[in-house]
Amino acid sequence: MRASERAYAALRSDIIEWRLTPGTVLGEVELSERLGVSRTPIREALAKLSAEGLAQPQSGRGVVVSEISLDHLDELFELRSALECRAAELAAQRGDPAVFRVLHEQLANAGELLTSEDPTRHDYYQLVAELDTAVDAAVGNHYLNQALKNLRVHLVxxxxxxxxxxxxxxxxxxxxxxxxxxxxxxxSAVASAATTVHLDYSLRHLLGTAAKELPQLRFPPAKGSS
Amino acid sequence: MRASERAYAALRSDIIEWRLTPGTVLGEVELSERLGVSRTPIREALAKLSAEGLAQPQSGRGVVVSEISLDHLDELFELRSALECRAAELAAQRGDPAVFRVLHEQLANAGELLTSEDPTRHDYYQLVAELDTAVDAAVGNHYLNQALKNLRVHLVxxxxxxxxxxxxxxxxxxxxxxxxxxxxxxxSAVASAATTVHLDYSLRHLLGTAAKELPQLRFPPAKGSS
DNA sequence: CCTGCGTTCTTTGTATACACTGATGGCACG
DNA sequence: CGTGCCATCAGTGTATACAAAGAACGCAGG
Known part of the structure; x- marks a missing residue:
């Protein structure tokens, strides 16, 4: 695999999984030493991250991990609602009913998956992901799918x-x-409405539980201040 | 200005204004010679273009200007509808009525702008752009605005x-x-509906006029085949 | 004549050296 | 003691050399 891809994947997962917190400065030399590659592939990785919105160029001087907080949750879900509601509508018009009947069955019985011992809920999340994939496929719109893909990074x-x-x-x-x-x-009307309802519940739940955790996620202002 | 930015801006406008047609191979050495910079900033520019969707990495070997055709028009407008309808709704809920009353007045009298001699219709398009800007500002959603911005590149x-x-x-x-x-x-309901109507008319018009022009825009398959 | 392999060549991927710009700290002057 | 300028320096921006990988072409064998 190319070094630039490895660097990109490593940094991407580091940011998504909060090992790199918002505001962290991503210095080229430091990263090239830490990841064992030269600055060139690092630059490429940072450019990709910036384009994705996971990092931001800091006024000419270096790039930093982009901020994300509860304020962003509202905005994120506004965009998510716009995209997923329309996607659900279009899928209702174009999708193969058989595919979604099967998914409906599986999701209706998804409670069983949650009784298992796996703490990561792998099977459950995989099933949900399959629904997303099926919707994307049914919609068959490259641009809409791309927009959703970009969005999901931030959601994760x-x-x-x-x-x-x-x-x-x-x-x-x-x-x-x-x-x-x-x-x-x-x-399609019901599909859109059901999506709206689901997203509203999800957002409320996230806001409710996240509020408890957030205090401990307030970090020092980027670089160690004694 | 940085060389990478210049290269990016030059290539971007070349692609948007069809001086570089879909399928054109963007070789690094060729571009670095043509634009008078080294390959490093060229690579950065190409990465940005790829992230934007104006170019695509060609299976390991170089990047090419991405395809765009009438098929894409449908898909493009589906995404556009999803985003702009929601944006119009939110603007109706949050915007300053005074701002949009003024814009309404100006747009209602926009016929006057079209009688002028300017063939580029600069004043007209500027007014329409002002509406977009006002909507974006009223919505105040960074992620939604970003998605719209990405989309507009392809629309242009x-x-x-x-x-x-x-x-x-x-x-x-x-x-x-x-x-x-x-x-x-x-x-908000009317704002969304009016947007839907407008986009439908626009799409139909584009499909109607574009059909006449398209034949002459069918290019040779990227690299001269005798 | 067709097919499969090998060589060559083009083009990208990576590393590194150098240039340049913006920041930071200290020093001198008011 | 405060302020402003200058020097040093950290870190990015660019150029270029080298390495590696993929594709195209030609040749040989069937």
Whole structure:
């Protein structure tokens, strides 16, 4: 694999998983030493991260990990709602009902997946991801899918602000099942509405749980101040 | 100004204004010679263009100007509709009515701007751009604005496929005026509906006029085949 | 004549040296 | 003691040399 890709992937996951906190300065020389590659691929990786919005060029001098906070949650979900509601509508018009009927079945029974011992809820999240993938495929719109993909990066990042409790996940599965059912029925109005409802619940839950965690996530202003 | 920025700006406008046609191979050495800079800033520019979707990495070997055609028009307008309808809704809820009342007035009288001698319709397009800016400001959502900004690049590019005739511009001005009025009235449902209507007319017009021009825009497959 | 392999060549990927710019700290002057 | 200027320096911006990988072409064998 190319060194620039490795550097990009490493930095990307570091930022998304909060090992690199907002405001952290990403110095080229420091990173090139830490990752064991020269500055050239590092620059390429930083450019990609900046384009993605995970980092920002700092007024000519270096790039820093971009800020993200509860304020951004509202904005993020506004965009998410715009994109996912429309995607759900279009999927209802264009999708193969059989595919979404199957997904509906699985999601309706997703409670079983949550009783397992896996603390990462891998099977559960995979199933939800499959719904997203199916919607994307049914919509068949490159530009819309690209916009959603860009958005999801930030969603993953902000999701780390909260913990997912089983009760919420069970509810979320039901909401997803409702969306899948509406799409299977070819009912775009309901699909859109169900998506709106689901996103509202999700946002409220995130705001509720994140508020408890946030204090400990307030960092020192980027570079060690004694 | 930095060399990488100059290279980026030059290539970007070359692509948007169809001086570089889809499928054109963007070789690093060739570009570095043509633009008089070394390969390093060229690489940076190409990375930015790829992130924007104006160019695409060609399976390991170089990047090419990305394709855009009438098929993409549908997809582009689907995303545009999703974003702009929601933006209009939010602007209706949050915008300063006075601002949009003024814009409504100006747009209602935009017919006067079209009688002028300027063939580029500078004043007209500036007024429309002001509406976009006002909506963006009223929405106040960084992520939504960013998504719209990314989208508009492609819209400008595809717009070059068609010519704008005065009759259509006059109608478009009325449609824009209707949107501005709905926002000024704080009526989000009407603002969204008016946007939907406007985009539908625009798309139909583009498809209608572009069809005539497209044949002459079918290029040889990238590299001269005898 | 077609097919498969090997060589060569073009083009990108990476490393590194150098230039330049903006910041920071100290020193001198008011 | 405060302020402003200058020097030093850290760190990015650019150029270029070298390495590696993929593609195209030609040649040989069937």
């Amino acid at each position: 990042r902000v999701r780390r602000l909260s913990q997912d409790n089983p009760a919420r996940l069970r509810d979320a599965a039901r909401e997803h099942a409702a969306i899948a059912l509406a799409i299977a029925n070819g009912n | 590019r595809v717009r070059r496929l068609s010519q704008d005739n005065p009759a259509r511009l006059r109608d478009a001005a009325r449609e824009h005026a209707a949107i501005a009025l709905a926002i000024a009235n704080g009526n």
